[in-house]
Amino acid sequence: MEAGTHATDEASSSRMRIVSEPNREIDKATTERFGVPSLRLMENAGAAVASFALERYPAAKRITILCGKGNNGVMVSWSREKLHEAEKLVQCCSSQSRRN
Numbered sequence: 001m002e003a004g005t006h007a008t009d010e011a012s013s014s015r016m017r018i019v020s021e022p023n024r025e026i027d028k029a030t031t032e033r034f035g036v037p038s039l040r041l042m043e044n045a046g047a048a049v050a051s052f053a054l055e056r057y058p059a060a061k062r063i064t065i066l067c068g069k070g071n072n073g074v075m076v077s078w079s080r081e082k083l084h085e086a087e088k089l090v091q092c093c094s095s096q097s098r099r100n
Contacts, residue, residue: 027041039074042074042075042078043074043075043078045075045078046074046075046076046077046078046079046080046081046082047078047079047082049065049075049079050078050079050082050083050086051082053079053083053088054082054083054086054088060088061088061089062088062089062090062091063083063088063089063090063091064090064091064092064093065079065080065090065091065092065093066093066094066095067092067093067094067095067096068094068095068096069095069096076092080092
């Protein structure tokens with residue numbers, strides 16, 4: 001498991017959680033030191049989420065992606081696209097409430 005990524009054990013339920021604060025620092029360093037664009041990092045993260053879901057739940061027909069605050073849009077879009085390619089029904093939800 002990569003830094004900032006946590007998965008619960010089999011007994012408690014299977015969920016992958018990406019923790020944003022440590023990842024922001026890693027993303028910034030990767031972009032600055034190695035020239036990897038942040039868009040590519042988000043696409044890679046989205047592909048990893050989709051890969052995790054497909055490997056962990058190959059028989060699942062529906063998959064829900066829950067997003068927290070932050071810049072998750074590209075990652076979620078990329079995950080959704082990859083899961084759709086695998087013929088999965090995908091629902092994306094935000095944990096943030098919208099206020100007017």
